[in-house]
Amino acid sequence: MKLYKLLNKKHINLNMVSTNKKDALKELLSLITTDEKVGDVLLDTLMKREEMGSTGIGKGIAIPHGRSLMVNELVLAVGRSEEGIKYDAIDNKPVFFMFLIIAPPQDPGNQYLVTLGRVAIICQELLKNNQYKKPSNPDEFISLIQTIEEKL
Amino acid sequence: MNDVLVSLIKLQQIDIALDELESEDLKSAYNKIGFKLKENYRDLLEQERKSIIAKLDKHLLEQYEIMRKKYKNSVVVPVLNKGFCGGCFASIPSGLVSGRGGVKTCPNCGRFIYYR
Ligand SMILES: [Zn+2]
Numbered sequence: 545m546k547l548y549k550l551l552n553k554k555h556i557n558l559n560m561v562s563t564n565k566k567d568a569l570k571e572l573l574s575l576i577t578t579d580e581k582v583g584d585v586l587l588d589t590l591m592k593r594e595e596m597g598s599t600g601i602g603k604g605i606a607i608p609h610g611r612s613l614m615v616n617e618l619v620l621a622v623g624r625s626e627e628g629i630k631y632d633a634i635d636n637k638p639v640f641f642m643f644l645i646i647a648p649p650q651d652p653g654n655q656y657l658v659t660l661g662r663v664a665i666i667c668q669e670l671l672k673n674n675q676y677k678k679p680s681n682p683d684e685f686i687s688l689i690q691t692i693e694e695k696l
Numbered sequence: 697m698n699d700v701l702v703s704l705i706k707l708q709q710i711d712i713a714l715d716e717l718e719s720e721d722l723k724s725a726y727n728k729i730g731f732k733l734k735e736n737y738r739d740l741l742e743q744e745r746k747s748i749i750a751k752l753d754k755h756l757l758e759q760y761e762i763m764r765k766k767y768k769n770s771v772v773v774p775v776l777n778k779g780f781c782g783g784c785f786a787s788i789p790s791g792l793v794s795g796r797g798g799v800k801t802c803p804n805c806g807r808f809i810y811y812r
Binding site for chain 2: 581582585588589592593595596597599601602607610611612613614616634649650654657660661664
């Protein structure tokens with residue numbers, strides 16, 4: 545699978561303003577849906593997941609994820625913050641880069657877990673030389689992911 | 697989307713999560729990535745389930761639990777784009793009247809349906 549093909553530039557915010565987890569998730573969800581009720585259910589789902597263990601996996605990266613009846617296909621969103629987000633990450637450090645994954649309940653071939661694994665690998669690549677800081681717009685970001693994936 | 701339907705959707709999502717968190721596929725993906733769950737993660741979900749159930753009409757809950765035995769994790773399903781039940785694919789009549797709690801059910805299979 546190629547992650548860059550699943551990315552939608554409208555779902556990428558490289559200048560996030562939120563400084564805490566809940567606001568940051570809301571900010572990312574606002575890229576995905578304009579329906580308040582759908583947004584609320586998604587936020588609730590993601591926050592419940594965070595209560596069970598932070599998806600901030602360290603080194604400034606978070607991969608919030610979950611399954612929801614509110615989406616009919618796998619949805620991704622990307623957020624980057626210059627200031628850092630208080631995220632209760634496993635290394636207690638702020639988060640600067642978020643990759644959100646939401647999947648529907650029925651999911652042929654378990655694309656959800658495949659994508660989750662792929663995102664984790666790409667995030668590690670993005671950390672090298674702070675590559676994730678370089679793109680200045682969503683198109684550049686998607687190109688960067690494509691470049692990384694071609695070298696993998 | 698009314699509040700009763702939202703509760704049913706959340707209940708369905710919790711049941712899906714409870715099942716999936718036990719799956720070897722998820723556990724191995726989590727291990728590889730480095731996600732760590734708290735030891736009491738299951739209790740947290742069970743508590744959430746209880747709090748949703750407490751607010752739900754008991755007949756609706758009964759219906760949900762009966763269908764769960766039959767349909768597993770597809771008790772609450774979307775109406776697909778051309779008006780078909782997301783569970784059994786029967787056509788949903790456009791003038792379908794809401795049932796208990798203002799929630800619509802598929803006339804063919806009985807699943808709770810929602811539009812998105
Ligand atoms: Zn049906």
